[in-house]
Amino acid sequence: MWKWDYVIELLPALLQAFGVTLGATLAGFALSIIIGLLFAVGARSPIVPVRLTVRAVVDFIRSTPLLVQLFFLYFSLPMLTPFAMSAFATGVIGLGLHYGTYMSEVFRSGIEAVPRGQWEAATALHLSKRKTWFSVILPQALPPVIPMMGNYLIVIFKETPTLSAITVVELLLTAKSEASITYRVFEPYSIVGLLFLITSLLFSLGIRYFEKRYFGGHIADGGGKR
Amino acid sequence: MNLPWLESLPLLVDGLLITVQVAVLSSVVALALAAAAGLARTSRYAAIRGLAGTYVEIFRACSLLVLLFWVYFALPFLGIELSKVTAAVLAIGLNIGAYGAEIVRSSLKAIPEGQHEAGIALNLSPNERMLRIILPQAVARMLPPFGNLLIELLKSTSLVYFITLSDLTYEAMVIRNNYYTWTPHIFGSLLIIYFLLSSCIFITFRLLERKLTAWR
Numbered sequence: 001m002w003k004w005d006y007v008i009e010l011l012p013a014l015l016q017a018f019g020v021t022l023g024a025t026l027a028g029f030a031l032s033i034i035i036g037l038l039f040a041v042g043a044r045s046p047i048v049p050v051r052l053t054v055r056a057v058v059d060f061i062r063s064t065p066l067l068v069q070l071f072f073l074y075f076s077l078p079m080l081t082p083f084a085m086s087a088f089a090t091g092v093i094g095l096g097l098h099y100g101t102y103m104s105e106v107f108r109s110g111i112e113a114v115p116r117g118q119w120e121a122a123t124a125l126h127l128s129k130r131k132t133w134f135s136v137i138l139p140q141a142l143p144p145v146i147p148m149m150g151n152y153l154i155v156i157f158k159e160t161p162t163l164s165a166i167t168v169v170e171l172l173l174t175a176k177s178e179a180s181i182t183y184r185v186f187e188p189y190s191i192v193g194l195l196f197l198i199t200s201l202l203f204s205l206g207i208r209y210f211e212k213r214y215f216g217g218h219i220a221d222g223g224g225k226r
Numbered sequence: 227m228n229l230p231w232l233e234s235l236p237l238l239v240d241g242l243l244i245t246v247q248v249a250v251l252s253s254v255v256a257l258a259l260a261a262a263a264g265l266a267r268t269s270r271y272a273a274i275r276g277l278a279g280t281y282v283e284i285f286r287a288c289s290l291l292v293l294l295f296w297v298y299f300a301l302p303f304l305g306i307e308l309s310k311v312t313a314a315v316l317a318i319g320l321n322i323g324a325y326g327a328e329i330v331r332s333s334l335k336a337i338p339e340g341q342h343e344a345g346i347a348l349n350l351s352p353n354e355r356m357l358r359i360i361l362p363q364a365v366a367r368m369l370p371p372f373g374n375l376l377i378e379l380l381k382s383t384s385l386v387y388f389i390t391l392s393d394l395t396y397e398a399m400v401i402r403n404n405y406y407t408w409t410p411h412i413f414g415s416l417l418i419i420y421f422l423l424s425s426c427i428f429i430t431f432r433l434l435e436r437k438l439t440a441w442r
Contacts, residue, residue, distance in 0.1 A: 001303075063377060063424035064417045065384035068395055072417060075402070076410035158289040165388070172292060179299075186303040189296050193288065200287040 006187050010178055014191060017174035024091055025157040031096025036103025058101045067162050070094040074166040091163035099156050106148045110141035150207040154200050231405035231412060241397030248314050248383045253376060255319025256326055264330020285324035291385050293317045298389045310391040322379045333367040366439045373431030377424045
C-alpha cells in the first residue's frame with residue numbers, strides 16, 4: 001500500500017515546492033500587515049467618505065472567496081489595466097489583500113485598547129497626526145496583538161494551496177503533477193497533508209510559547225477563525 | 227448595454243444551486259460536530275475531553291483544500307469512494323466544525339460560575355441546568371461568531387471547484403471559456419453574487435441575535 005521508495009523519490013520535488021509555499025506565506029503575511037495597517041487607520045479617518053469607502057472595501061473583500069479574488073486579479077486585471085503580473089506575485093497580492101482585511105480587525109482591536117487619554121495627551125502636546133500615530137498610538141497598540149497576528153500567519157500558510165488555481169507551483173500543485181505521472185495519488189497527497197499539519201501545529205506551539213513567555217498567556221485566547 | 231455572456235445565466239443559476247446545497251449540507255455537519263465536540267470539551271471525563279481536543283487541534287491545523295484533495299482523491303486508495311458532493315460536505319464540515327467547537331467551548335466557559343451554582347441552589351437537575359440556564363445564555367454569545375464562521379464556510383465552498391464539482395465558481399470558469407473577452411464582467415459579477423450570499427447570512431444572524439437576546 002504505502003511505498004517508501006516512491007516517497008523518497010517524491011521528497012526532493014515536494015521539499016522544493018515547500019520552499020515556494022513558505023515564500024508565498026511570508027510575503028503574503030508581510031503584505032497583509034501593511035495593508036491591514038492602512039485599512040485600520042483609514043477606517044478611523046476623520047474624512048467621512050474615506051472612512052466609509054475603506055469600511056465598504058474591507059467588508060466586500062472579507063465577504064468573498066479568496067479563490068474568486070485570485071481569478072479576478074490573475075485573469076481580469078491584465079485585460080483592464082496595462083499590468084500583467086506573474087502568478088506568484090498575483091498570489092501574494094491576493095493573500096495580502098484578503099488577509100489585510102482580517103489584519104485590520106486585529107489592529108482595530110489593538111488601537112481601541114489604547115486609552116483615550118493617550119490621544120488627548122498627544123493633542124495637548126500638539127503632536128502632528130503622523131507623530132501621534134507613529135510615536136504614541138501604534139507603539140502601544142501593536143505589541144499586544146502580536147499573538148493574534150501569529151494566528152493569521154498560520155491561516156495564510158494553510159490558505160496557500162488555493163494559489164495552485166492560478167498556476168503557482170506550490171506544494172499541492174507539485175503533488176498533483178507528480179501524481180499525474182505515476183497515477184499513485186495516495187503518497188503525494190498524504191505527505192502534503194502531513195507537512196501542512198505538522199508545520200501549522202509547530203507554528204501554533206511556537207505562538208503559544210511566545211504568548212506565555214511575553215504576555216502571560218491570556219491575550220490571544222480567541223476560539224473562532226476570525 | 228449588450229452583454230452576450232448573460233445567455234449563459236442558466237448555468238450560473240445551476241452553479242448557485244450547487245453552492246447553496248453544499249453550503250447548507252456542510253453547515254449541518256459542521257454545526258453538529260461543533261456542538262458535539264464543544265460540549266465534549268467541557269466533559270467531566272478526561273478521555274472524552276482528550277478525544278474532542280484532538281479532533282479540534284488536528285482539523286484546525288489542516289489546510290481545508292489539502293483535506294478536500296485527500297478525501298476525494300486519496301481515500302479511494304483505501305477503498306472508500308465518495309461522490310463529489312459527499313467529499314466536499316465531509317471535508318468542509320470537518321474543518322469548519324473544528325472552529326465551531328472552539329466557539330461552543332469558549333461560550334460555555336464564559337457563563338459565570340454563579341449561574342451553575344444558582345441552578346444547583348434551585349434544585350434543578352443537571353439536564354435542566356444545561357438546557358434552561360446555561361445553553362440559552364451560551365447560544366446568545368455564540369451567534370455573532372457563528373455568523374462569521376458560516377460566512378467563512380460559504381467562502382470555502384468555492385474550493386469545490388478543484389474537485390470539478392460544478393458550483394458557482396466552476397460554472398463561471400466555464401462561461402469564461404466561451405466569452406473570453408468578458409472575463410472581468412464575469413468574475414466581477416461572481417464576486418457580487420458571493421457578497422450578496424454572505425450578506426444574507428449576516429442579516430439572518432443579526433435578526434436571530436435580536437430575537438434570541440430579547441430577554442436581556
